[in-house]
Amino acid sequence: MGSGRWSTDVYTAAADYRAASGKSAFAYSDSGARRVHEELDPDGVFMRESRDSTEHPFSTPIAVLFDVTGSMGNVPRVLQTKLPQLLGLLTRKNYAIDPQIMFGAIGDATCDRAPLQVGQFESDNRMDDDLAKIVLEGGGGGQKHESYELALYFMARHTVLDSMINRGRRGYLFIIGDEMPYPKVKPREVKAVIGDDLREPISIEQILHELKRKYDVYYILPTAAGWGGDKEVLERWRELLGQNVLELDDLDAVCETIALTVGLGEDAIDLDAGMSDLADVGSAFGGSVGRALAPLQRTAVVRDAPFEITAGPGGNQRL
Template sequence: MGGTRYDLGARLSRAEAAGYGKKSASEIFTQNSLRMAHESMNPNGITFREARDSEVHPNSVPIILGLDVTGSMGHIPHELIKEGLPKLMGGIIQGGVPDPALLFLGIGDHECDRYPLQVGQFESGDEELDMWLTRTYIESGGGGNAGESYLLAWYFAAFHTKTDAFEKRAQKGVLFTVGDEPNLGTLPASAIKEIMGQGQQTYTALELLQEAQKRYEVYHISVLHSDQAVRANVAWKELLGQNCLSIEDHREIPNIITKIICDKHKNSGLGLGTIPLDGLDNIEML
């Protein structure tokens, strides 16, 4: 995927025409009224999602963004489609990383929800990214089991993605989960088989984290909007250390991700350069 271009000017015009700034989440995220995940985001049977280089953009940077779509976090995708996503993509490109390829995941609870994992494609174009984000079903589920299935993002990244960044350049991608709950501790083989269509091994969260870390820098963004979220953040800090990023205002998510990605690539010595700010309106990404 990723064969189209990112154009902030075109995205702004399309967003205005679509009414993203005025419509409710239920009006934009139409799967909500159907009460089911979009068929194209069903992970069952997926072998791999791939982030590949192109002739024009030879240094693809794979980014996975796993969004908690349970009850207390369902407003985050709405905020992203209104203004956060172009802020994120524009910030990354202007910050000197011209080839981001972004994959959305919808994360729920594999113990309680009908759709604990939803999977988009690695994309670079504004229209395609909007499409995958708005196809996401905000199930607003979760249960009383004191956790969500953030470890599903680690599982999918570890075993169901392929990237030229890693295969050609030994360069890790970046994986973010965003949420306000603890991570569930175990992913049973039975759950993997139900979700993915195949699965013969049970994994602990730590095992999946270690598998994902082989090819991705793994971060978790804790949104501290409740006492429960503050308590959950303690365990996240113990698990990830400085890779647990704690925020009180969810609108900071694009800024946090942009800073991590741009700093990482400045420090990598790739010399990707910086695109002038006055050129952002017509940025196009292949």
């Protein structure tokens, strides 16, 4: 997937139509739906794909999965309103070549009716369509845990990235939440939600080790969320992801934070240049983004060096 190109004009026309007709950007959820939309249902999905093509020969996969339980339910609404800023920074500021963005939602497999929702990697306005199909359930288990580990399992075993296959370049995975993962991926939940048969549980550390072969993984914790700033939550995620745990003091800055993180990872900018870019596009969230990304600036973002690609008789060659 990932064909086509993003059009802000198309996005604006759709937003204007919804405003004039009184329709919601999340009509599926706001209509009362409580089941996963069939196009976002992970059950039986073989692979979600970020593919190179003639149109997008150097795809950059970017997955954004967010907790939609409790106080986190407003995250997709913020993302939807700020998609033009995200795509604008990624493309017009050349932070990433041929970005392909996937959106998904995370709940709690112990009690929610929609514990995992996963879109497709898209380059055009279909990413907005995927957001519109997400169920904003607002439930959760109430135990300071949600089923993040189930989402990590899906991303590790049910996505394929041409950036990795063809160029040895990992994608980017952003988890936006305010709670901890459960300690293990449970076979019963994997079977019920995704359809896979596991012989035994997988520890969160083990599935993350597998996942990091494909993705640089970041956890964004909005400090205004229910467990924002919680010491136990922060310590657990820092045990798992180190400096890639980003505390964000303004949820409205989430798209800018994602874009600049990718820009840093692609070595397209340093943090000072990113701050200048935010000012250039009129963003009021430079302070929040700078504070969130300070850990990455202090430790430096480490990425595999990209392969130089040349076309030869046998196709793309690594030099």
